[in-house]
Amino acid sequence: MFQVRKPRPREGRSLTQGHTAGRQQRLNSHTGPSDSRAYGFDLISDPELGFEAQQVQKPRAGRAFGSAAQPWNVAAVWVQEAEAQKWAFLDSSVEAWVGHMETGEPAGKEEPDSPNPPLISAGVAEKSRERLIRNTCEAVVLGALHPRTSITVVLQVVSDAGSLLACCLNAACMALVDAGVPMRALFCGVTCALDSDGTLMLDPTAKQEKEARAVLTFALDSVERKLLMSTTKGLYSDTELQQCLAAAQTASTHVFRFYRESLQRRYSKS
Amino acid sequence: MAEAAGVPAESLAGCRARAARTVLDQVVLPGEELLLPDQEDGDGPGGAGERPLRLNAAARSRGRVVCGPGLRRCGDRLLVTNGSGGGVYWVDSQQKRYVPVKGDHVIGIVTAKSGDIFKVDVGGSEPASLSYLAFEGATKRNRPNVQVGDLIYGQFVVANKDMEPEMVCIDSCGRANGMGVIGQDGLLFKVTLGLIRKLLAPDCEILQEVGKLYPLEIVFGMNGRIWVKAKTIQQTLILANILEACEHMTADQRKQIFSRLAES
Numbered sequence: 001m002f003q004v005r006k007p008r009p010r011e012g013r014s015l016t017q018g019h020t021a022g023r024q025q026r027l028n029s030h031t032g033p034s035d036s037r038a039y040g041f042d043l044i045s046d047p048e049l050g051f052e053a054q055q056v057q058k059p060r061a062g063r064a065f066g067s068a069a070q071p072w073n074v075a076a077v078w079v080q081e082a083e084a085q086k087w088a089f090l091d092s093s094v095e096a097w098v099g100h101m102e103t104g105e106p107a108g109k110e111e112p113d114s115p116n117p118p119l120i121s122a123g124v125a126e127k128s129r130e131r132l133i134r135n136t137c138e139a140v141v142l143g144a145l146h147p148r149t150s151i152t153v154v155l156q157v158v159s160d161a162g163s164l165l166a167c168c169l170n171a172a173c174m175a176l177v178d179a180g181v182p183m184r185a186l187f188c189g190v191t192c193a194l195d196s197d198g199t200l201m202l203d204p205t206a207k208q209e210k211e212a213r214a215v216l217t218f219a220l221d222s223v224e225r226k227l228l229m230s231t232t233k234g235l236y237s238d239t240e241l242q243q244c245l246a247a248a249q250t251a252s253t254h255v256f257r258f259y260r261e262s263l264q265r266r267y268s269k270s
Numbered sequence: 271m272a273e274a275a276g277v278p279a280e281s282l283a284g285c286r287a288r289a290a291r292t293v294l295d296q297v298v299l300p301g302e303e304l305l306l307p308d309q310e311d312g313d314g315p316g317g318a319g320e321r322p323l324r325l326n327a328a329a330r331s332r333g334r335v336v337c338g339p340g341l342r343r344c345g346d347r348l349l350v351t352n353g354s355g356g357g358v359y360w361v362d363s364q365q366k367r368y369v370p371v372k373g374d375h376v377i378g379i380v381t382a383k384s385g386d387i388f389k390v391d392v393g394g395s396e397p398a399s400l401s402y403l404a405f406e407g408a409t410k411r412n413r414p415n416v417q418v419g420d421l422i423y424g425q426f427v428v429a430n431k432d433m434e435p436e437m438v439c440i441d442s443c444g445r446a447n448g449m450g451v452i453g454q455d456g457l458l459f460k461v462t463l464g465l466i467r468k469l470l471a472p473d474c475e476i477l478q479e480v481g482k483l484y485p486l487e488i489v490f491g492m493n494g495r496i497w498v499k500a501k502t503i504q505q506t507l508i509l510a511n512i513l514e515a516c517e518h519m520t521a522d523q524r525k526q527i528f529s530r531l532a533e534s
Contacts, residue, residue, distance in 0.1 A: 149395045186299055
């Protein structure tokens with residue numbers, strides 16, 4: 001589980017250009033939901049970055065289940081277990097698994113011996129979120145190396161306390177890297193909220209999102225911080241959009257640094 | 271295995287391409303660009319990118335670079351596609367999912383018999399096909415005794431992303447060379463691909479130590495499957511547990527466990 005406090009602004013560089021001080025709230029650190037103890041995490045804390053992070057190290061075996069994301073070019077269907085990555089922002093946490101599918105059975109068939117019920121995404125909001133994540137992954141994964149194969153990313157929301165889509169994007173990226181799916185770059189998700197007096201907040205909580213006048217989520221790639229996907233809700237001006245994008249690009253540096261550190265830690269252990 | 275190494279923070283503009291040689295034994299992430307060895311003497315960081323790759327005799331005399339798994343050629347640079355390091359550069363990554371590669375020796379499970387071919391599950395996204403004539407001494411009259419559910423040790427002759435993988439149980443001279451149906455009993459279990467590569471490396475002491483413990487038969491498949499057989503079931507299970515645990519143990523812990531087992 002990975003809990004994020006907003007990154008502190010660097011000296012001489014304001015994340016919200018032209019706005020007055022007091023704009024960014026420092027959130028209190030959370031210890032996370034109590035069920036997180038059952039997963040057995042490592043606590044990694046880096047006070048300089050302003051992040052506290054925990055990461056699941058061991059893959060989980062024996063899980064096979066239906067998918068919440070649509071398979072892409074399905075000519076082949078076969079569910080296989082993969083590695084689980086857990087990612088949390090504040091109190092939002094999402095687990096992601098990647099599996100491959102192969103021919104024979106209709107997509108979405110549940111495994112008879114699976115302990116979990118099949119994952120059904122009921123509403124339009126979930127479907128829309130799935131499509132956003134899927135489009136981001138499609139832009140980055142080298143699908144040409146695996147023709148006639150569908151790659152399934154399953155995201156299980158453990159808890160939702162705001163910035164859920166960004167959390168899902170990060171979890172999906174880590175799961176894809178962990179599963180060894182060839183990609184042309186990494187990606188990360190960052191959420192910005194603008195409230196009624198123009199204050200910009202990164203990684204808003206659910207309450208802040210509700211009270212904000214606009215919530216913008218961006219998916220940025222790791223090579224040149226280019227925009228892969230953006231979804232916005234609410235009222236904002238053109239300048240504000242650019243400011244949010246710039247802030248998100250700065251914040252993404254921290255996320256990518258965290259990716260690198262946790263991967264290094266993971267590979268050095270084995 | 272890649273070791274943890276201090277990495278400078280990336281600038282907002284993104285990571286500049288680094289020479290491939292400098293990142294040996296370091297963790298690399300997808301999207302990083304590496305310079306080929308003969309581009310290293312470019313003038314400054316910007317120079318290498320602008321110089322086009324020239325495949326004339328002069329460039330070639332400096333040696334060819336072969337891109338192994340995890341790297342792709344993208345213009346005149348190497349692009350890392352998988353996370354996690356002569357002329358051959360590859361990225362070593364921890365993976366459980368096997369992708370068939372020509373020439374790899376794998377353990378497969380026969381899942382179906384249809385006409386003249388067997389369908390063998392090798393852990394990839396498609397079952398491989400194995401012709402009944404691809405065994406030593408097999409003819410149309412003299413068919414091999416292979417049933418559904420048998421374990422087969424063979425190598426791939428056709429394995430690319432566009433076609434169904436095909437495997438055979440003979441080498442190019444027509445001899446079995448250890449391949450074929452794997453005998454009765456024993457235990458088949460799955461490990462990560464990285465562990466198999468580690469165990470099959472020429473200087474690996476784990477196998478020698480295991481061999482000193484009990485007499486055993488062992489088959490390694492590059493698809494992450496190991497088949498092991500010892501005199502009793504208990505010994506077989508002990509060996510299977512040791513091999514699975516080897517991945518996460520340091521050399522000292524391993525020696526302790528072996529010495530403890532040798533005593534009992």
